[in-house]
Amino acid sequence: MHHRCCDLVDHLVVPLGASLMALLLVPDGLDDERIDVAAARMTGLSRSRIADLIDAGAVQLAGSVVTRASGRVHAGDLLEVDISEPVRQAKVVPVLADGLRIVHEDSELVVVDKPAGVAAHPSLGWTGPDVVSHLAAAGVQVSTSGAAERQGIVQRLDVGTSGLMVVAKSEHAYSVLKQAFRDRSVDKTYLALAQGHPDPFSGTIDAPIARHPGHDWKFAVIAGGRHSVTHYEAVEVLRAATLLEVHLETGRTHQIRVHLSAIGHPCVADPLYGADPVLAARLGLQRQWLHAVRLGFIHPGSGEYVTFSSEPSPDLLSALRLLRAES
Numbered sequence: 001m002h003h004r005c006c007d008l009v010d011h012l013v014v015p016l017g018a019s020l021m022a023l024l025l026v027p028d029g030l031d032d033e034r035i036d037v038a039a040a041r042m043t044g045l046s047r048s049r050i051a052d053l054i055d056a057g058a059v060q061l062a063g064s065v066v067t068r069a070s071g072r073v074h075a076g077d078l079l080e081v082d083i084s085e086p087v088r089q090a091k092v093v094p095v096l097a098d099g100l101r102i103v104h105e106d107s108e109l110v111v112v113d114k115p116a117g118v119a120a121h122p123s124l125g126w127t128g129p130d131v132v133s134h135l136a137a138a139g140v141q142v143s144t145s146g147a148a149e150r151q152g153i154v155q156r157l158d159v160g161t162s163g164l165m166v167v168a169k170s171e172h173a174y175s176v177l178k179q180a181f182r183d184r185s186v187d188k189t190y191l192a193l194a195q196g197h198p199d200p201f202s203g204t205i206d207a208p209i210a211r212h213p214g215h216d217w218k219f220a221v222i223a224g225g226r227h228s229v230t231h232y233e234a235v236e237v238l239r240a241a242t243l244l245e246v247h248l249e250t251g252r253t254h255q256i257r258v259h260l261s262a263i264g265h266p267c268v269a270d271p272l273y274g275a276d277p278v279l280a281a282r283l284g285l286q287r288q289w290l291h292a293v294r295l296g297f298i299h300p301g302s303g304e305y306v307t308f309s310s311e312p313s314p315d316l317l318s319a320l321r322l323l324r325a326e327s
């Protein structure tokens with residue numbers, strides 16, 4: 001029997017390899033609705049869960065990856081939601097983060113200097129320390145906005161990346177800061193030690209990023225991925241590497257690591273993205289040379305522009321001294 005495309009049911013869950021994809025045809029009643037609202041109503045998932053899936057690149061509309069929850073759907077559109085994306089679950093017992101330092105705290109927000117080896121928030125399979133649990137154990141009350149395991153979190157750093165993070169304490173601060181990150185009005189500056197010598201020594205990497213098709217927890221430059229822009233400038237050229245100041249225009253998972261790898265100059269000691277393990281061993285590095293050195297934004301309470309800075313951690317500085325001695 002022949003069936004037309006429009007005869008399909010409006011909600012179909014299809015196994016695709018390791019994924020479980022919900023295929024949703026937008027009904028007339030949701031025409032011109034926000035993507036996150038429509039997806040939540042059609043799947044039964046919470047809007048915060050849908051927001052997480054959008055952040056993970058797990059939602060597509062009419063064949064294109066969704067990058068903004070506030071986009072609009074239209075009746076008859078095909079909405080694809082990868083509902084197999086791992087659900088982040090909070091740990092019951094907080095694990096304190098050795099070396100985590102509170103740089104600033106007021107009634108609206110807290111800025112922390114995160115050491116390497118600490119996650120931003122609890123996640124599936126992670127048993128180490130994280131910022132959210134550490135703040136809770138320290139008695140710092142944060143915003144209740146966001147998914148349960150990442151309340152107050154408006155930005156994230158990789159486990160192996162050290163440096164500055166801001167966490168919202170009030171609901172007002174959460175809303176304002178989240179919007180500031182979406183609007184790209186936050187100054188996010190990193191120092192990255194890139195293997196070799198980028199050519200040119202300063203430039204912009206504008207390349208879409210998506211999950212790597214063959215590796216869990218890895219990302220890659222892939223056509224059709226999320227729009228991603230990284231600006232870099234050399235501040236010190238050494239024999240084996242180049243110290244870069246990096247500014248993020250967007251904030252994708254592993255963005256700096258992926259982009260530097262894509263131009264053939266991965267962060268030193270980042271084997272996941274192609275760095276030389278021999279060089280890492282010689283420098284005594286156990287994680288990528290990447291540090292969030294400066295964070296600036298308009299304070300959601302005072303309306304004034306505030307900026308915070310952080311010195312790279314001892315392991316990074318030690319590796320840098322070794323390279324300077326060889327140059």
